[in-house]
Amino acid sequence: MGNDILRVRVARITREAEDILSYELVAAEGGALPAFEAGAHLEVRVPGPGDFLRAYSLCNDPEETHRYVITVSRDAKGRGGSSAMHERVREGDALEVHAPRNNFPLLFARSYMLVAGGIGITPLLSMARMLERTGANYSLHYCAREPGRTAYRELLSQAPFTERVRFSFDGGDPSKGLDVKELLATRLPGARLYCCGPAGLMKAVRDAATLHRWPREKVHFESFTAEGTSAATGREEQGFEVTIRSTGQVLQVPAGQSVLNVLRRNGVRIPSDCEAGTCGTCVTRVCDGQVDHRDTFFQAEPAGDQRMLVCVSRARSKKLVLDL
Ligand SMILES: Cc1cc2nc3c(=O)[nH]c(=O)nc-3n(C[C@H](O)[C@H](O)[C@H](O)COP(=O)(O)OP(=O)(O)OC[C@H]3O[C@@H](n4cnc5c(N)ncnc54)[C@H](O)[C@@H]3O)c2cc1C
Ligand code: FES
Structure with a gap:
């Protein structure tokens, strides 16, 4: 298990609204949980055949150290992560989560x-x-x-x-x-x-x-x-071209579509998980072109033009060559 992986127990599940459940998570071994800041989220390993990793924002007061509270809306159009949370997770279950990460910090203001x-x-x-x-x-x-x-x-x-x-x-x-x-x-x-x-x-x-x-x-x-x-x-989306280095295949990525989905539709499979630029699973090496990074994963560690998260990031140049 990686250092930032925590084992928690579902202490309580509460219906917050139609199709929305909240989960109170406590440390599986008891005691305090690592601190978090307002705006932080947990990545939860959702049980089930899909083995999904899904991000859920913490919605309790960061002053609390005895519990994390997350709230999950069931997305009927999704790939099943939120439905699995609703259908498979029960009070008393153990879950694996990554320690809280914050891409949305509350900065000082008047x-x-x-x-x-x-x-x-x-x-x-x-x-x-x-x-x-x-x-x-x-x-x-x-x-x-x-x-x-x-x-x-x-x-x-x-x-x-x-x-x-x-x-x-x-x-x-x-x-x-x-x-x-x-x-x-x-x-x-x-x-x-x-x-x-x-x-x-x-x-x-x-x-x-x-x-x-x-x-x-x-x-x-x-x-x-x-x-x-x-x-x-807030950045405008332009279409651009992606070349697969090993085959020379050239694909068009129109505005409004992700590189990941264009690759997938053309039979090129890339492992993915969150599909929101937070988990890093879809990282792909770039041989040529300039990357427009739109993820939050690489914020602390700039990725340059050598790699990109194809679920959200795009091109600043007209073409990208991917090392696939
Ligand atoms: C930082 C962060 C915090 C979050 N916090 C919360 C939270 O507090 N509560 C909460 O309920 N959710 C939260 N989410 C969203 C959550 O992580 C999941 O995305 C959500 O639960 C849906 O998961 P899913 O597997 O059911 O659907 P997903 O498969 O993730 O699908 C979500 C949406 O993506 C689109 N989609 C899916 N697959 C495709 C595809 N192949 N092509 C095109 N479009 C597609 C669909 O429109 C679908 O409605 C958060 C996400 C992030 C990144
Ligand atoms: S799938 Fe998670 S960052 Fe792309």
Whole structure:
């Protein structure tokens, strides 16, 4: 077992909303768990034939050391990781997780605006708990489809959150939901904005932040999916060409499609796991071309142009040659 792998026990499972369950995890051997910061996530080895590794944000207060709480929304269109969490994991089970990692740290600010969409509430809930405890100035804007599908609605409707949290229910039509342009028109001095949610919401927040001249370094995003990564990075997507070195095969990667999916459709199999640029499994050597890194895995250790995570990263040049 690697150094950062922890064995935890599922102490409690709670239904938080339709198709959304939370899992309270404690150290399998008892005692304290490694500390985490608001915004951090765990990679959980989901039991079952798929042997999935899936990232889940910690949503409890980072002050707690006796437990990690994660919340999982079942994604019926996914490859089965979230369904396996719902169907296979039971109270009392042991799970393997990687120690918490944080790609979405809460930096110092004089005030905070938190914008959550759907299950994107999880890292922001941990932040809200911490900001509440430390007496910070913050507001949480929580967008969801309908009350019955809104995790932690009851908790966030009560003291101490009542005055801080605003819900927006759009019934599935974003034009009827939160007016992001209007919300971002007011920027308190020294404010930071944190947003996590579906790609459409993150794009709307990014566009409104640009319109109202929020400094780029004060606006922070976390994406749960590869699809949301370009909304989170705010970078335009261009098509480019990929060459497979061993066969000379040339493939087009259009805007909106990942290198991984283009390779897969053309019969080139690359091991993958999170498909969101967090786990490092799909790392591929690059022989030629310039890489546009969009992952969060290589943040601490710059990857240069020699390797890339093909699930999310793209090309800055017109062509890439992959060592496959
Ligand atoms: C940092 C981080 C934190 C996260 N925190 C949470 C959290 O707190 N709660 C939570 O519920 N989830 C969270 N997630 C998402 C979670 O890791 C899983 O992605 C999610 O549970 C779905 O897993 P899955 O295996 O069911 O679906 P996946 O297979 O991962 O599919 C997810 C989506 O990707 C698309 N997709 C899947 N396969 C393909 C394909 N081959 N081609 C094109 N599109 C495809 C589909 O649209 C699908 O809806 C987080 C992700 C990250 C990166
Ligand atoms: S599959 Fe996890 S980083 Fe690409």
